[in-house]
Amino acid sequence: MSSWLDYTINGLIVGNVYALVAVGLALIFGVSRLINFAQGSIYLVGAYIGWVAVVQLHTPLVVTIALVATATAIVGLIIERFGLRPLQNSVRIAPLLATIGISFVLDQIVMLTFSPNPRALPSQLPDIRFQVGQGTIGPLDILIAGVGISSALLLFVFLRYTKLGWAVRAAAQDRDAAMQMGVDVNRVNQAVFGIAAGLGGVSGMLVGMYYNQIDTAMSLQATLKGVVAEVVGGAGNVPGAVVGSMLLGLVESYGVAVFGTSYRNLFAFLLLILVLVLRPNGLFASARQAPPEPLTGTFIAPSRPVRIPRWALVTAAGVFALLPLLPVSAYLLQTLINAWLLGMLALSLTLVAGTVGQVSLGHAALLAIGAYTSALLSLNFSLPVGIAIICGGLVTAALGTLLISPSFRLRGHYVSIATLAIGEIVSLVILNWESVTHGPIGVSGIPPLSLFGYELVSAPSIYWFSFAVMLLLALLQARLLTSHLGRSLRAIRDDDTAARAYGLSLNRYKSLAFIFGGFAAGISGGITAHLYSYINHETFNTQQSILALTVVILGGLGNVAGAIVGAVALVGLPEAFRIAAEYRILIYGIVLLLLVRFRPQGVLGTI
Amino acid sequence: MAGPSLLSLRGLTRRFGGLIAVDGIDLDVAPGKLVSIIGPNGAGKTTLFNLVTGLDRPDEGEVHLDDNDITGLAPERLADIGIARTFQLGRVFGNLSVMDNVLIGAHTRLRAVKPSVPLIGPLLELGLALLRPNSVKAEEERLREEVRNILARFGERLLPRVDQPAYSLSYANRRRVEIARALALKPRLLLLDEPTAGMNPTETAEMQALIAELKAEGLTILLIEHKLDMVMRLSDRVIVMDEGKKIAEGPGEEVRKDPKVIEAYLGHGLSEAARDEPEEVA
Numbered sequence: 101m102s103s104w105l106d107y108t109i110n111g112l113i114v115g116n117v118y119a120l121v122a123v124g125l126a127l128i129f130g131v132s133r134l135i136n137f138a139q140g141s142i143y144l145v146g147a148y149i150g151w152v153a154v155v156q157l158h159t160p161l162v163v164t165i166a167l168v169a170t171a172t173a174i175v176g177l178i179i180e181r182f183g184l185r186p187l188q189n190s191v192r193i194a195p196l197l198a199t200i201g202i203s204f205v206l207d208q209i210v211m212l213t214f215s216p217n218p219r220a221l222p223s224q225l226p227d228i229r230f231q232v233g234q235g236t237i238g239p240l241d242i243l244i245a246g247v248g249i250s251s252a253l254l255l256f257v258f259l260r261y262t263k264l265g266w267a268v269r270a271a272a273q274d275r276d277a278a279m280q281m282g283v284d285v286n287r288v289n290q291a292v293f294g295i296a297a298g299l300g301g302v303s304g305m306l307v308g309m310y311y312n313q314i315d316t317a318m319s320l321q322a323t324l325k326g327v328v329a330e331v332v333g334g335a336g337n338v339p340g341a342v343v344g345s346m347l348l349g350l351v352e353s354y355g356v357a358v359f360g361t362s363y364r365n366l367f368a369f370l371l372l373i374l375v376l377v378l379r380p381n382g383l384f385a386s387a388r389q390a391p392p393e394p395l396t397g398t399f400i401a402p403s404r405p406v407r408i409p410r411w412a413l414v415t416a417a418g419v420f421a422l423l424p425l426l427p428v429s430a431y432l433l434q435t436l437i438n439a440w441l442l443g444m445l446a447l448s449l450t451l452v453a454g455t456v457g458q459v460s461l462g463h464a465a466l467l468a469i470g471a472y473t474s475a476l477l478s479l480n481f482s483l484p485v486g487i488a489i490i491c492g493g494l495v496t497a498a499l500g501t502l503l504i505s506p507s508f509r510l511r512g513h514y515v516s517i518a519t520l521a522i523g524e525i526v527s528l529v530i531l532n533w534e535s536v537t538h539g540p541i542g543v544s545g546i547p548p549l550s551l552f553g554y555e556l557v558s559a560p561s562i563y564w565f566s567f568a569v570m571l572l573l574a575l576l577q578a579r580l581l582t583s584h585l586g587r588s589l590r591a592i593r594d595d596d597t598a599a600r601a602y603g604l605s606l607n608r609y610k611s612l613a614f615i616f617g618g619f620a621a622g623i624s625g626g627i628t629a630h631l632y633s634y635i636n637h638e639t640f641n642t643q644q645s646i647l648a649l650t651v652v653i654l655g656g657l658g659n660v661a662g663a664i665v666g667a668v669a670l671v672g673l674p675e676a677f678r679i680a681a682e683y684r685i686l687i688y689g690i691v692l693l694l695l696v697r698f699r700p701q702g703v704l705g706t707i
Numbered sequence: 708m709a710g711p712s713l714l715s716l717r718g719l720t721r722r723f724g725g726l727i728a729v730d731g732i733d734l735d736v737a738p739g740k741l742v743s744i745i746g747p748n749g750a751g752k753t754t755l756f757n758l759v760t761g762l763d764r765p766d767e768g769e770v771h772l773d774d775n776d777i778t779g780l781a782p783e784r785l786a787d788i789g790i791a792r793t794f795q796l797g798r799v800f801g802n803l804s805v806m807d808n809v810l811i812g813a814h815t816r817l818r819a820v821k822p823s824v825p826l827i828g829p830l831l832e833l834g835l836a837l838l839r840p841n842s843v844k845a846e847e848e849r850l851r852e853e854v855r856n857i858l859a860r861f862g863e864r865l866l867p868r869v870d871q872p873a874y875s876l877s878y879a880n881r882r883r884v885e886i887a888r889a890l891a892l893k894p895r896l897l898l899l900d901e902p903t904a905g906m907n908p909t910e911t912a913e914m915q916a917l918i919a920e921l922k923a924e925g926l927t928i929l930l931i932e933h934k935l936d937m938v939m940r941l942s943d944r945v946i947v948m949d950e951g952k953k954i955a956e957g958p959g960e961e962v963r964k965d966p967k968v969i970e971a972y973l974g975h976g977l978s979e980a981a982r983d984e985p986e987e988v989a
């Protein structure tokens with residue numbers, strides 16, 4: 101790997117792999133206007149089925165590929181039939197949340213079956229290299245290129261010359277018209293999910309062989325890369341997805357050549373943000389197009405929020421405030437402290453995702469910004485912890501809003517992708533900015549919580565502190581919701597076009613929501629940092645973002661009391677039933693799926 | 708056109724790929740007048756509305772309000788200078804109450820929103836929303852009262868449902884909420900896109916009476932409507948569009964007898980037969 105030719109070849113090979121994922125995403129987006137967040141999980145499943153076939157069944161290569169393609173295609177069909185088809189007439193947010201839930205369930209099943217440790221997936225091809233000009237190329241490179249090109253050709257023939265292929269293209273152009281002309285849209289969806297899953301699975305297996313290693317972290321990476329490639333090419337544009345994938349592969353490969361391996365993902369996400377900001381419809385779309393989203397239907401489930409009488413809220417707050425005075429175990433207090441910290445994050449997310457409709461999947465990044473700011477300020481500048489935490493909240497409000505602002509002009513699913521990518525960028529910056537964040541070593545020796553010079557070390561004092569902060573944030577947010585701002589934010593969520601026509605600036609109000617929400621999340625992160633005394637770039641990860649999202653859906657989007665009830669339920673119930681830690685994320689995923697299917701408005705209703 | 712116009716369009720054009728949706732439209736609306744745009748489906752009427760209200764930008768041509776060039780301004784700016792519209796498909800804020808929907812209409816008039824200093828302005832707005840000093844409370848209360856007065860114009864249709872979420876309303880009531888929301892902006896120019904679509908004859912008559920009332924109060928209105936009977940009664944002038952072009956313009960009765968108009972509605976060949984019975988056009 102020394103010459104530019106090598107980097108080019110590597111870039112194109114990796115691009116081929118991305119193309120297999122991205123083409124599936126493009127097909128699915130084309131017919132159902134849905135970004136399938138579970139695509140990476142299918143890729144993961146493909147890699148592990150490949151491992152079983154190669155290492156345990158010793159199948160020959162052709163059989164391995166056929167097996168992986170068939171098995172993952174079946175997974176795709178199951179997802180379509182049981183995960184998404186029931187949501188067809190549901191609100192727009194539902195299928196998005198469902199694929200996120202499915203993704204977590206699949207990842208966790210793989211992790212529980214095979215353990216999270218990396219495994220070697222040996223290539224079944226001879227290890228020789230051919231000299232090509234100044235670079236070299238191996239048989240696996242040729243195989244990947246071959247699979248990529250032949251899949252593209254097969255797909256082309258399918259879409260162009262078969263009846264079902266016509267139906268797919270018709271449904272992609274105009275779903276309603278296709279239905280009226282007798283196209284069976286369910287069959288089209290099935291075909292598309294089957295093909296997409298098969299391609300994604302094979303892609304996962306090839307990548308495993310290429311790097312001779314598979315692990316469960318591959319899933320999220322694959323989803324992100326596939327989505328980046330797809331969006332770069334223009335969502336729903338199949339040839340565009342192929343070109344976008346190649347471009348992404350090359351950008352990464354050259355980026356690695358110049359700056360080193362740890363920057364690989366940073367380039368991918370910067371490319372995504374750049375495309376989203378400059379050409380949100382992709383590189384190959386015409387400059388101005390009619391809005392891609394259909395103009396009817398609501399984003400969130402319409403519902404009447406459950407009215408909780410004021411006395412009940414006051415009583416509940418009183419009971420929780422007096423709890424440490426009762427003979428309760430430190431374990432219960434510790435559990436509730438975790439619930440209050442999660443509650444602050446959920447308050448932030450319920451405002452951003454529920455009230456103003458920007459479903460953020462990178463919310464843990466806000467925790468990280470708050471935590472690092474507060475930790476570093478108190479360590480390096482000996483700032484009192486209380487003030488450092490407030491600074492953490494303010495910096496998160498400012499920096500978080502600034503970072504997320506490129507996504508303000510996006511809608512629906514694109515917001516989720518952009519926030520997911522921004523979250524990843526934050527964690528990559530923390531990892532690579534060693535002079536400030538200590539990189540992978542993390543920050544240790546963070547001073548404990550203290551208030552006005554008194555250290556808060558006992559469980560009751562930490563409990564009271566975190567409860568009081570959460571309560572204060574909740575009251576502020578409730579007050580915000582009853583003001584003209586709450587009305588404006590909800591109007592933007594329900595119909596941003598009509599909102600603009602009545603003078604509401606989307607940038608202004610989305611910024612305000614993120615400023616307010618960023619502050620709450622930053623405070624939560626800051627308190628966490630001083631509580632743990634050690635943080636690193638993995639302390640705040642995507643799983644927390646998804647957990648917070650599940651909390652918010654459980655409580656009811658935009659619902660302040662719901663966010664707190666949801667946090668207590670999702671932190672408390674697994675403790676109460678003593679569910680082992682490794683099963684919890686699986687359960688969160690299942691809870692999310694069940695909610696989306698059976699009670700999309702959550703327990704207390706959307707506001 | 709005699710007299711100064713409030714709104715004037717010159718050579719307004721919008722192309723979608725090969726299709727020219729709006730093709731060199733000139734149009735003038737004098738203050739206090741009601742001008743209707745009619746034409747078959749797909750004639751480009753709603754696209755024209757989108758161009759005037761900033762939801763879409765013209766490829767060519769200009770839009771003037773009071774001699775100020777407002778071509779291609781963002782919709783939020785146009786709302787600020789007093790252009791309000793309703794939407795063909797009825798775009799209410801589904802999860803907001805009727806009251807909140809109409810209050811959004813008054814958004815541009817809120818003083819709590821006004822500090823438009825960059826960076827600090829939004830923060831001040833956040834502060835005012837949280838602290839809510841008496842001035843903000845009083846303003847909110849005054850607007851709520853105003854909204855109730857606007858809703859009262861629809862008789863008992865909306866007032867009893869003032870706290871209900873808009874998604875629970877009937878189709879006709881959603882249209883009414885849209886119009887109430889537009890009125891709350893205190894517009895200088897009101898654009899109504901098929902306000903009676905999907906309404907039964909009684910409801911249509913009510914709506915017609917309301918629009919007549921608004922006109923009598925001096926509001927300048929641009930109306931898209933298919934119910935020609937209503938158009939004839941309300942309009943000072945009628946513009947007929949077909950395939951993006953303006954094919955006729957003038958007082959209602961004159962336009963109605965125009966052979967080009969009959970042809971546009973009924974298609975070639977049929978116009979001969981129809982000329983004998985122009986009433987059929989409605």
